[in-house]
Amino acid sequence: MKSLKFLIPLVLFGVLALFLGAGLKLDPREVPSPLIDKPAPDFKLARLDDPATTISREDMLGKVWLLNVWASWCVACREEHPLLVEFAKRKLVPVYGLNYKDVRADGKAWLSQHGNPYEASLFDEKGKVGIDYGVYGVPETFVIDRKGVIRYKQIGPLTPEVLRDRIEPLIKSLQA
């Protein structure tokens, strides 16, 4: 029918509106990691508390573990830190820290002040390892499996919901 063509603008607009509505639920600023399901990048870093000892990627193979990126200058880290301390007490998985672009003394002081949930913290002074892991903000948390493959990345502070609904089930399935 001739007059059907006059409906085209309305239909096009409807499709547009649907996408705009979907867009309201998304966060345009969040950058998803291309490293999910890919091998974790190589690293070899000194421990925060002991500059003479280094930890490398190979050392971490064979176990499921969490890598939490933190810094003493990071305000949002203070939000998630108590959660992390509690979580680490449950000994589900070892939690390692990546002290990103920090000063050694400041990092150590921050941990003694706020609690230390980490098996060890890796000292990434220049942020090079951070870049390799696609870190663009602090805090971020990675879940890495036995084969050294990254399975999940949390952008921003951990929340009880995320731990309960995403991370813990994932850890359980990876450890099975």
Place this chain on the structure above:
Amino acid sequence: MIPELGHFALWLALAMALLLGVVPLAGALRGRDDWMTLARPLAAGLCITVGIAFISLTASFVRNDFSVLYVASNSNSALPLQYRIAGVWGGHEGSLLLWVTMLCVWMGAVARFSRHLPLPVVARILSVMGWVAVGFLLFTLITSNPFERLFPAPADGRDLNPLLQDPGMVIHPPMLYMGYVGFSVAFAFAVAALIGGNLDSQWARWTRPWTLAAWIFLTIGITLGSWWAYYTLGWGGWWFWDPVENASFMPWLAGTALVHSLAVTEKRGAFKSWTVLLAILAFSLSLLGTFLVRSGVLSSVHAFATDPRRGLFILAFLVIVVGSSLTLYAWRAPRVGLGARFALLSRETLLLGNNVMLVVAMAAVLLGTLYPLLLDALGFGKISVGPPYFDTVFVPLMAPLVFLMGVGPLARWKQAELPELALRLRWAFAVAVVAALASGWLAGRITLVATVGLLMAWWIVASLATELWGRIKPRDGASVGARAALLPRAALGMMVAHLGVAVFIFGVTLVKTLEVERDVKMGTGDTTTIEGYVFTFRGVRELDGPNYRAARGWIEVTQGGRKVADMFPEKRIYRVQRNPMTNAAIQTGLTRDLYVSLGESVEGGAWIVRVYYKPFIDWIWGGCVLMMLGGLLAATDRRYRSRAPATAAPPLATAMPGIGTLEHEAP
């Protein structure tokens, strides 16, 4: 007290707007003159109440009333007065109030300058504008109240973002909003015509000056924004295809198409339903822009602080306004007549071609702007679409349009003769090619891209000259001067506006091809030379501004031994927000800008200094100003200033020839 008054005024305004939306429209439907005549008084009431609210907010800023949350977030007692006023629209809530205020300005203008329109038409138009006001007022009152109080009131405010503390800020948003909101008038005219059924060339004659006015303001607004970014951001750029910039450019493209389409509908009664659709499109794009900036759906340097609730509200508003107008269109447009007949090659067709290309360009910008959202919503991950994409895609789309710009004005209405056109334009084309190559050679660098750009610009100039000559060359005993004096303003306006496009293209092409940028380390007395200009660094000193501390450099510029200018770039730290700002020093000239900005200080008292030589960059904004002038000329054409009362047109039939002098047709 004053904020409460303002808040109360907003509620009153909402009531007025609701009445305005319902009563005159019902009156037009039922033929009740007494209801329809309420349109103007209700509009006046709306304008007054909104005005009171706006003045209340401004007063709160001027009086440094930090017990108002919005004032505390956007102002400071050390802020100079003009920026305290500009702070009114520095944040989301206040800028919404500015939006509604602008709507009232346009509404007032329509109420005042519509004596020649039949009462039902005026009633419908004002009612539609009233409904738009209802939407925005509801949005403001429910989710974005600028009068919210803050207890306890802080001692001082958080200051206006330093980037906004600039004369550009005082004027750019108001101009831009006048443009955005102005398209609501064309929209209201279109919807009123769809409802009332009087869609004809007379309707086009009524609508065109309002559309031109809105277009002029939007042009100024965008031009100011671009120029402001250039001199404020410190690195010489003037357009970034940022989502919010695109949000203002899309209605401009649609508005340009609309202005051209109205020309045809006015003259020949053709394209009626297409013109109505364009009017709806232009305003819908304005609303879409509002959504994009305030919903958090896209990340942008201009975006206001966002809140999903606000996004949802605007989306709902968008769906209601655009959805209902497009539904009305789908229902009523099929019955609109085809207008006068025209041949396959004619000015009408070429103008339709212009429209198609402008709409395609607008769709391309929309595609690029929304594509990241599209992919993300479909689960295909996140991408970015930035200047490299838009620059690549946009210019090829513009090239055929520019070609048409040369041909269209020379084509006859109704039926154009190809041999005749080709003959007249052959000369213009030859001149354009020669001039492009010559100017490229003179400028010192002929690249393919530059030559294409120059060719486009010279093509417009040469075809304009051809057209102008055709109109004013001596004929039938009339001299050049006599014929020139008889040129209708609208024709003159078109030529000036098209010339503006040519000047714009010149500016962009030449600055992109020939600009020189240099980062140097300068100690006192050090020099650097670009294109014969010698820049000598004379040191840096510290000084205090009203609400900032600055390091001010002094660069002396000479050419051939003669002093050209003293330039004072600054690096400022604003006391409250503590973010550093670079204020470039610009020396403006007709054929080039010299641009200097301070980088960091290095050891030995030296500084990193960035020096730019930007040839013809002011032609970019000069071209836009010409476009605006052209629009102004066209809008003040004699036939729009006719004060004769209109006849009430019978529904869906051709109107009687418009009343008003028409000795000389204009495009």
Place this chain on the structure above:
Amino acid sequence: MTHAQARFARFVLLACLALFGATPLRAGEAAPAAEDPALEARLVEITSELRCLVCQNQTIADSHADLAVDLRNQVREMLRRGDSREQIVAYMTARYGDFVLYRPPLKESTALLWFGPALLMVAGLAVLVVVLRRRARLPDESFEPDEDMPGPNPAAGGPTA
């Protein structure tokens, strides 16, 4: 002055000349801010097409954010090493995904983006031609009579305005 003192004085003088000779005593042509301007130019060219992930509305070339500074240094290193543009882009996308590219890569998912505008143009013009042809075949009665006043005789030279 003893011989030793004279020698010492000459030593000091030479030392001063050596020190100050390194920095121009008289102001002269300013040195480029970068050690290798050509490399810097390439750096700017490449990083101005990369998106800063922190501020997200600036390029890595322009942003002052720490991460942007780090990434610029990284790209500088890579350019010094002789890496090509493709390698640098691959490095960035391996870590941050396609989001970091302001020029979206051509893939299946972006084919519509890159070819869309051209397709729209072709489609728009095609629709126009079809609609006009269809109108041309309609009888005169479907149209409204010419309502505009005839101006200058179209048969005469010059444009009908």
